[in-house]
Amino acid sequence: MLQTQTPNPQAELDGLYAPPSERIQSAVLEHLVDFHRQYLRQARFFCLATAGPAGLDASPRGGPPGFxxxxxxxxxxxxxxxxxxxIESMRNLQHDERVAMLFLFPGLEVFLRINGHAxxxxxxELLQELREGEKTPKAATVVRIDEVxxxxxxxxxxARxxxxxxxxxxxxxPSVGQMLAGFAALQTGPAATHGESASIDELDAHYVQAVRSDLYG
Structure with missing residues (x-):
């Protein structure tokens, strides 16, 4: 059986791994500097981690550079x-304000991490500032940085x-349409999905339309 607990797991980790170098430690800040701002102006995608009564959640966020x-x-x-x-992230923030953000930059070999409270x-006024084209969001998330x-x-x-x-x-x-049909079968039983395969192409087409074109509601 896999042992999930040890008398002193922290001591074991310290024995396995060398401490981070002073150079790495000195680059962990409590506020943004120009280096961070330059990357954020180019950022198109990040993953947002939150915590709530039901547990942890991580979800993607994306937009044009500077979103x-x-x-x-x-x-x-x-x-x-x-x-x-x-809207799990926003619901979680009603219970626990802690957040973590992990930014990916396609083609670059560096990540940007931000931890804070949101x-x-x-x-x-804020929603107007965050609008994209003629679309104004219903809500926004404001993050107070603790660590960057x-x-x-x-x-x-x-991963290459x-x-x-x-x-x-x-x-x-499996395509999205195939998975949606399969999930429906898990909920209602195979009999309810008789002939469902004929609509898989429609489900796939609807998904492609939604994720590529219906971006702002």
Whole structure:
């Protein structure tokens, strides 16, 4: 059986890993500097981690370069745009304000990490500042930064993430339409999905339309 607890796990970790170098430690800050601002102006995508009564959640966020707005050296804001309407991140923030943000930069071998505390805002002035084209968000998340740091890109290279050859073969994976039909069968039983395969192409087409074109509701 796998042992999940030891008398002193912290001591074991300290024995396994060398401490981070002084150079790395000195780059962990409590506020943004120009290096961070330059990367945030180019940022198109990050993962947002939150915690709530039901547990932890991580979800993607994306937009045009600069969609995460720097309000000051300790504060960021970003709009909430339509997704699956579970709005787990915002619901979690009602119970626990802690957040973590992990920014990925396609083609680059570096990550940007931000940890802090956040709240949901519906302030009209902020929502106007975060609008994209003629679309104004219903809500925004405002993050107060506790810690900001750059993280090395070794994980990118281990995964060969940016190499075209690393892209999964779609023909070897179920389509969204196939999965939706399968999930429906789990809920209602196989009999309810008799003839459902005929609509899989429609489900796939609807998904492609939604994720590529219906971006702002």
């Amino acid at each position: 995460v707005r720097v309000l000051d050296d300790r504060t960021l804001a970003f709009a909430d745009w339509p997704g699956n309407n579970r 709240r949901v805002s519906v302030a009209a 740091l750059f993280h090395c890109g070794k994980a990118v290279n281990r 993430l940016w190499e075209p050859a690393a892209q999964p073969q779609r023909c070897g994976l």
